[in-house]
Amino acid sequence: MPVIELIAFALVVGSLLLVLALFVRGSFMNRRERRREALATRLRPAAVALVDTDTEEPAPELSGLENQVFASLLRAYARRVSGDARDRIGGYFEARGHVDEQLRLLRSRRVWRRATAAFRLGDMCSQRPAPELLRALDDRARDVRMAAARSLGRLGVVDAIEPLIATAVARRLPRDVAALALIDIGSTGVPPLLELAVHEDPRVRSTALELVGLLGDAGDAKPVLDHMRDPAAAVRAASAEALGRLGAAESRDALVRALDDRVPVVRATAAQALRTTGGRRTAEALVAVARGDVFEPARAAAESLARLDPVLLVETASNPDAGPHLREAADRADL
Amino acid sequence: MSDSASPREQPVVLAADDDEDILDLVVFRLERSGYRVLKAHDGAEALELALAEVPDLAVLDVMMPKLDGFELTRRLRAEAATSRMPIILLTARAQDADVQRGFEAGADDYIRKPFSPDELRARVQAILGRR
Numbered sequence: 001m002p003v004i005e006l007i008a009f010a011l012v013v014g015s016l017l018l019v020l021a022l023f024v025r026g027s028f029m030n031r032r033e034r035r036r037e038a039l040a041t042r043l044r045p046a047a048v049a050l051v052d053t054d055t056e057e058p059a060p061e062l063s064g065l066e067n068q069v070f071a072s073l074l075r076a077y078a079r080r081v082s083g084d085a086r087d088r089i090g091g092y093f094e095a096r097g098h099v100d101e102q103l104r105l106l107r108s109r110r111v112w113r114r115a116t117a118a119f120r121l122g123d124m125c126s127q128r129p130a131p132e133l134l135r136a137l138d139d140r141a142r143d144v145r146m147a148a149a150r151s152l153g154r155l156g157v158v159d160a161i162e163p164l165i166a167t168a169v170a171r172r173l174p175r176d177v178a179a180l181a182l183i184d185i186g187s188t189g190v191p192p193l194l195e196l197a198v199h200e201d202p203r204v205r206s207t208a209l210e211l212v213g214l215l216g217d218a219g220d221a222k223p224v225l226d227h228m229r230d231p232a233a234a235v236r237a238a239s240a241e242a243l244g245r246l247g248a249a250e251s252r253d254a255l256v257r258a259l260d261d262r263v264p265v266v267r268a269t270a271a272q273a274l275r276t277t278g279g280r281r282t283a284e285a286l287v288a289v290a291r292g293d294v295f296e297p298a299r300a301a302a303e304s305l306a307r308l309d310p311v312l313l314v315e316t317a318s319n320p321d322a323g324p325h326l327r328e329a330a331d332r333a334d335l
Numbered sequence: 336m337s338d339s340a341s342p343r344e345q346p347v348v349l350a351a352d353d354d355e356d357i358l359d360l361v362v363f364r365l366e367r368s369g370y371r372v373l374k375a376h377d378g379a380e381a382l383e384l385a386l387a388e389v390p391d392l393a394v395l396d397v398m399m400p401k402l403d404g405f406e407l408t409r410r411l412r413a414e415a416a417t418s419r420m421p422i423i424l425l426t427a428r429a430q431d432a433d434v435q436r437g438f439e440a441g442a443d444d445y446i447r448k449p450f451s452p453d454e455l456r457a458r459v460q461a462i463l464g465r466r
Binding site for chain 1: 354356357359360363364367448449450451452454455
């Protein structure tokens, strides 16, 4: 038989074997997936019973795939419950060795194993892995750092606030991933964030203040007011934005003063923030900015005025010297 | 509430959420607390069940397909049979504006997600106990 025909024959046989191998693998995966689904249906009531705080039923004894499926059900429930239910889930994962197993995988040489472990630990409701997750924020792989950040947020680790901000500022973590983790930590994170508002790096100060606005309430406005005099414009803008979100009336004067800031973005942010604090003097100050300032502050001021005092907006917009922003806002107000 | 109570003697609670995991947890907690629970996986199914069965209370997710929790609350308030039915909204949103929107739509209370099953039971018992 000529060589060329032998090669062709070998290629055909090789292709057939590859197709057969893929078919067998596909069938195996499908069967395994169906088995997982059937197990999930069977184990779901036991998982719900374990999560529920009142039940005295012991967790079932499981092995192999059952154990994996039960753990994945509990991790899914962990994302949906708070309070004692989370303690019960954490107790289960610690007692059954799942936390230790994931901590071992977090030290694996393979990136995907470390990332998966970092992710899973966040849904195990145990504080024990917090130190290792904090170390994982310095992992060489971005996926691991992201998973660790998400888990630190899910576990509400207050000690993670500064490293999360520092890692995001150093661009080793996407800003939105860090922000979501910090938001997950919740209002318990406000005092440490206020401590970071005097950090030497203005990027850290501005991020911390921005987050105070997202996590705090009107009672947190007073310490933010001091930062309206920060030498860095980004920090003053972040403070103004935070004050707008916190919505405390006591921040009104500082925001009105910020309408005269030398940096346009601070004036624009202050104008926008004033729509939540209101007040007669505010409306007059906003008219002045909307009438004479550069594009961004003027537009923000006109839009805030439309929200605060639409009648004054329409009256002012009818004047010949009103300027385009007031007229545009008045057109949109459609009174 | 005893377990031997017949279905008609048990207070009926409608639980609506498109997240099967949350629905599991809500239904388990309420059934364990002695309520008969009607399950709905979207707003339209919840409306249909509420009008057909007129439950004693409804626990509704805000973000549901077909009909969100706000709109569903408004429609239930507009129907004579369900206009006085207590409604608790389950909301994942942290914004006060959404809570306010829920109250404006006619909700009686709200629970934030992630939620505590104990808190859910306490709120349901508090509302039904007042009636």
